[in-house]
Amino acid sequence: MTNNPLDDTQPVRTLPPEPHGESSVYGSLDPDGPRMYQPQSGMGCGSAILVFGVLGLFALGIVGLSATAGWTTGQRTAASNATSTADADTALQVELVSTDIESGSFELASYRIQYLATQQSGMPALPSLLETGTAVYLTLQPTATLTPTQTPTASPTDAGPTASPTLEATATLADPFDLAGRLARAQSAVSLGQWLDAIDELDVIIGIDPNYEVALVRSLMSRALNAEALQRYRMGDLGEAIYLTDRAEDFGPLADGLEFERYVAQLYLSARSRVGTNDYIGAINALQEVVSLSPNYQNGEVQRLLFNNYVLYADALTYGSPCAAVTQYTNALRLFSDPQVSDKRTVAENWCENGTPTPEGFVPTVDPGNPNGQTAPIGQPGS
Template sequence: MTDDTQPRRPPTLDEVLQEGPPLIEPQNDDDNDDAFTAGGPGCVIWSLVILMLGIISLMIVVMAGAAGWTQGQRVAQRTVSAAELYFVETQYPAIQTDVADLNYELLATRMAFLATRTPGVPQMDVLRATETAVYLNVTATSRSVINQQLTLIPQNLAEGDRPQAEQRLAFLATQTPGVAELPALQATATAYRTSPTTTPTPLQAAPTPTPPGGFDLPTLFTQAQQEFSIGAYADAYNTLDLIRRVDPNFNRTAVEALLHQVLIAQARPLYNVNLSADPSNPGTLAEAIRLTDLAEQYGSIDDLAYERDIATLYLNAITAIDAGNHDVAIRRLQVILTYQSTYKGADLNRLLFNEYVAYGDAWALEYNWCQAEQQYQQALTLFSDPSVSGKRNNARDLCQQGQTAPTTNPNLPPNETPVAPIGVPGT
């Protein structure tokens, strides 16, 4: 039996104390670091992660900025459009003033501005007709004055009244377009200017005093009365206007009384329009209102006051309809309906029905189904219509479901949001 196979005796206490406790080698920290490092993502991976997070953050910032800029552009565009619409609307009362004053130059400037607006300004055809009427009126008046001067210049030269002739020639030289007869008259005046001056003999009759401005105002007033009596109202107005321009105080009461009659006679038939075929075309109503306003400056307009007020309300309603301003159009039509249900053949209830439907459609484009339902319901109180009933029912269902605008609309271009037309609050 060897020493390995012999049972070993446990060490005694003295032996254990003598040898000491077993030594345990300390663990190397570097080995732990290597083991941890070998199991982690590493510096390169962490760098890539941080880089990707930075790129994503930058993209979020850029996209948010682009979205804000786009929204700001839309708001700015709507603000500019609203401001431009307000500026265009302010031209209407200014145009009425220009027409009343026969200020054709300023009127033409305003019309040229309105002609450049996009979309087109409502009632441009009516405004152009009024502009043409003013031009013809001014032209006729100017030509009448020119003809008077052409007649009086030879008389002044024959009577030796050269200063008066020179003044008339200077006036004709300022006219645009030029007066065709002016060169011949200027040559005649030059010949008189260079000829010896003759002294009248004591027995020569003194020249008759020239009426104010060289016009025979009593004769002109008689002419205006004759023109009025035969129904030549435009000619009578031009003649009376010439009298007032030459001498505003000449027989003032009689001149203004005749002017009042002439303007009433001109305005009354212009209210007789038929709107049954095309309610959106008011025809001569604008000119009738203008003439009535002028007539009121010289006396009572009696029954034409009501005609003018209703025509003004109707024109304002049609203007709002053409501009797509449904809310304003509805309110204006409701005012007229408090007086009458039809106007010159136009069914005002049908116009109001159409505006309620159009207003509902505008709200539907904004996905405001509750407001759309209210407008459709208002329309159905006027007339029964299956199509409108279907729109009302659909809007009611979507309103109860709380349906809102989808994130994308297939009917709109990319990156565009629906904008309600003019007249929808909040836009």
């Protein structure tokens, strides 16, 4: 064997074959050695973030659905409670109508019926109540006194030929319901300010053919309804005025001031429906709002009603809560001067300072609504 591999003639010793399935490189590696790659167990950081993100969105979805379900249930409960309260108020007003009629308070019964007509248009008892309201309205009308006059004596005359009246037919085959004639009469009625006649003719046209001269019919109806509604407000026929105003909205914009008139009339009817009941605070609050909007509404009657309700409320408070009664008497006297009410306030002031009289003498009385004896601001009943 020489140092030059080209000159080396010794046979080359072959290496033993490697075991099957193993590599000389990998076979010499220690599985536990530092060069051996060990894959990490479990999931990576990115996968964990993704999983937790999905779980978070799922949890938020559950919370959102729960909140929505709770809100919906609350809305249904609130609507149910509001409906129950409205039904109870309606039942009370219907009962009070009969009581007012039996006691001869026809005007008050009329106001209650008008209030029910504006608040409960679908009430089953409303048709019979409206018939009652018509009868009450007729009862309130003054009876005309007939003036006796001398009856003229008819002088005999020669009988002439009797003329048979001739009725001119206005309907034609092309217009069997005479819609053209009705429209002409409606236009004439509007020009003359005969609003109800115009409304009647236009209602017939709409009932027969809603597509007949739509633009003109709607324009005439809007004008007639607005004008008649405003006239009814001026007459004090508030229930009918509110009904006509609601109809006018279906045919176009309301005339200037008509929406305000409707709002004040609704407040006034709401207050009148509470007069004669124990709901002094409800009546006072509604009347106060009417006075703030229109102090001389119904020729100043609204102020007189507010005065009366202050006094009635104070009378009810005098014995049990004389200090609160003083406040209500003072509110009344700010509207009108009245010696009797002044005397009542003096008594209430005495009882508030010294106590309510009993057979044993004066017993100090503390107003439960105002234990410190502080004077409440005007316009806060019962404070």
